Amino acid sequence: MNQHAPSREMFEARLRQIGDDRYHDKHPFHHLLHSGGCNEDQVRAWVINRYYYQSRIPMKDAAFLSRVEDHNLRRIWRSRIEDHDGTTAGTGGIERWLKLAEGVGLDPDYVASAKGVLPATRFAVDAYVRFVRDQPLLPAVASSLTELFAPKIHKDRIAGLLEHYEFANSDTISYFQHRLTEAPKDVAFGLGWVLDHAVSQADQDAAARALTFKTEVLWAQLDALYSAYVAPARIPPGAWHPTEGLL
Amino acid sequence: MNQHAPSREMFEARLRQIGDDRYHDKHPFHHLLHSGGCNEDQVRAWVINRYYYQSRIPMKDAAFLSRVEDHNLRRIWRSRIEDHDGTTAGTGGIERWLKLAEGVGLDPDYVASAKGVLPATRFAVDAYVRFVRDQPLLPAVASSLTELFAPKIHKDRIAGLLEHYEFANSDTISYFQHRLTEAPKDVAFGLGWVLDHAVSQADQDAAARALTFKTEVLWAQLDALYSAYVAPARIPPGAWHPTEGLL
Numbered sequence: 001m002n003q004h005a006p007s008r009e010m011f012e013a014r015l016r017q018i019g020d021d022r023y024h025d026k027h028p029f030h031h032l033l034h035s036g037g038c039n040e041d042q043v044r045a046w047v048i049n050r051y052y053y054q055s056r057i058p059m060k061d062a063a064f065l066s067r068v069e070d071h072n073l074r075r076i077w078r079s080r081i082e083d084h085d086g087t088t089a090g091t092g093g094i095e096r097w098l099k100l101a102e103g104v105g106l107d108p109d110y111v112a113s114a115k116g117v118l119p120a121t122r123f124a125v126d127a128y129v130r131f132v133r134d135q136p137l138l139p140a141v142a143s144s145l146t147e148l149f150a151p152k153i154h155k156d157r158i159a160g161l162l163e164h165y166e167f168a169n170s171d172t173i174s175y176f177q178h179r180l181t182e183a184p185k186d187v188a189f190g191l192g193w194v195l196d197h198a199v200s201q202a203d204q205d206a207a208a209r210a211l212t213f214k215t216e217v218l219w220a221q222l223d224a225l226y227s228a229y230v231a232p233a234r235i236p237p238g239a240w241h242p243t244e245g246l247l
Numbered sequence: 248m249n250q251h252a253p254s255r256e257m258f259e260a261r262l263r264q265i266g267d268d269r270y271h272d273k274h275p276f277h278h279l280l281h282s283g284g285c286n287e288d289q290v291r292a293w294v295i296n297r298y299y300y301q302s303r304i305p306m307k308d309a310a311f312l313s314r315v316e317d318h319n320l321r322r323i324w325r326s327r328i329e330d331h332d333g334t335t336a337g338t339g340g341i342e343r344w345l346k347l348a349e350g351v352g353l354d355p356d357y358v359a360s361a362k363g364v365l366p367a368t369r370f371a372v373d374a375y376v377r378f379v380r381d382q383p384l385l386p387a388v389a390s391s392l393t394e395l396f397a398p399k400i401h402k403d404r405i406a407g408l409l410e411h412y413e414f415a416n417s418d419t420i421s422y423f424q425h426r427l428t429e430a431p432k433d434v435a436f437g438l439g440w441v442l443d444h445a446v447s448q449a450d451q452d453a454a455a456r457a458l459t460f461k462t463e464v465l466w467a468q469l470d471a472l473y474s475a476y477v478a479p480a481r482i483p484p485g486a487w488h489p490t491e492g493l494l
Contacts (some may be wrong), residue, residue, distance in 0.1 A: 031261035058321060066380065089322070
């Protein structure tokens, strides 16, 4: 019986395969969005719901920090929070997302209020924050590795939005431009950490499960969006209606 | 029946009275330390145990961040983590505390390992981290307001250490020098936030209880230290023994 865990290379390939199989770049909503097939309301619904995910990422990263005993690891991980929350008022990824919100004709205060966010979006995102707060550090870090697959989707998105939508310009889509440099820095560290720390078969399995879980968190948000806002649209009670929150 | 909460001024005076009555500057261990009455072993025991408190403060602040939905509040609060964890390797309050550890003849790796920390210190500090993670934001912020009383104890400590102990110099006690500017900045924000948000009598009571709880967390650590290392010393099983962790 082989007691050894598969090699570092095989383990990394296993993680990357999860992205090939399950990352949300394959979701029909993204095909619609990037190909210019979304109408104004659908773009707005995406901006509103995705805001909730963005807004919880620094809380997720702070929950991680709160469990890390090594101040050097905390200091490195902290840059993720800085990327999203900014270093001075008006900077950071969350503010850039609110610029996108304005660009698509939404009142940024409405979007920031997180009113109208789909319950299924909240459930998925909150499950992610809870996962990182409650699970051991290895799966908590592994769940961030969807960033391995993010640069491609961001490039596709930047190209698709610029080509197909009037609202898209360097100002409104600056969130994605920044992520092109932020995400690779984060994931280089996160992947190295996971490969270093997943020493047993059980560790590798736990890391793979965590990454799979995270792909589910992302996919579920798009399913909810599609169900609510793509024909035949079924907007759940209390969720954003296209007449609300406009500038 | 008066339904109004006491004025902002009366509430602030109530909070300050808690410090006058219960802050750990009144603990006999601090009198001993600041007056030159501690022997080398007692100073080392203090450095080892207080390190555990220092090391958990950024985790406590991250636990707070993880529950804050307002990215502007998160960004302001984040500076506390930066003060302790630093902005580059080798900077920050935790590294400065390890300089103090070296200065008193302790192996900084031993101190950073948190081996030998008194169980009662762990229990008190862990109770604080848990409090901030689990309580509503108002008591969580209020529990930080012992910093209102910190500048005086830091000044007394700097003067007392420099006067009475050979190890004390600007390098070894730089932790306290930095706190003289960091703590007032933090507490000015924290106090304003608590005064603004404690609008009802019940809110003010909860904030006062939280601050009282925090004074208990600090006091209990010194009681444990006194019991273990001041004559008649009763070092609990597993706790630091004066022959361990030396340079």
